[in-house]
Amino acid sequence: MWKLKVADGGGPFSKYLYSTNNFVGRQTWEFDPESGTPEERDEVEKARQEFHKNRFKVKPSGDVLLRLQMLKEKKDKFDLSIPPVKLGENEIVTNEAITTTLRRGVRFVSVMQTSDGHWAAEFGGPLFFMPPLVFALYITGMLDTLFSQEHKKEILRYMYCHQ
Incomplete structure (x- = not known):
């Protein structure tokens, strides 16, 4: 299974690397065939198949593997249980709906932020x-x-x- 490494100077390329900022902002994907539970590997394989099925409609990957990893790693640090706000065609947008949506968005963006402060992406x-x-x-x-x-x-x- 692939795993994102952030601000890491190690790995198979370490003898070829040098950094003046301690590799801040560097993101690499490392493959470990033994990592993850069978359920996690099934979830990754399902995401791959879904991406392949829709590859002509949606070109970017949507960072699905990154999102799966970040949400799993930080599930205890951030409460992501705020339900989404759904508005009908002629519904009035309330202050509460805006506040709830903003809270939900800010929490998600906080979860996606990596340990060195940047937001990894495709x-x-x-x-x-x-x-x-x-x-x-x-x-x-x-x-x-x-x-x-x-x-x-x-x-x-x-x-x-x-x-």
Whole structure:
């Protein structure tokens, strides 16, 4: 299962990295085939299938894996039980409805904030940067050093789903 690491200088690339700000704002995804419960792995697989099914309608992933992880990690720190406010076509918007909606939104955004203070998110840049990076790594003989089999599989999945 994939897990987001935030402001982490370790991992398989640590000997190639240097940071003057202690890796603040750096986000990497690490694969561990043994992590997560069977229910969590099923939930991730369901999210993948849902994304694949709708890939022609909705191109971005919606950061589903990130949201699943952040909500799981912070479920005890933030109360996300505020029910959504649903208004009908001609209903009057009340002060209470606005306040409730704002509270719900602020709590969700607080949960999504990472430990180093930034908000991790999907970035469409890989579609632009990935081919030259793969070319350069292949030419220098570093492709298998920097990309595990799982990284290669996810890169291909990402590229196929965004074509």
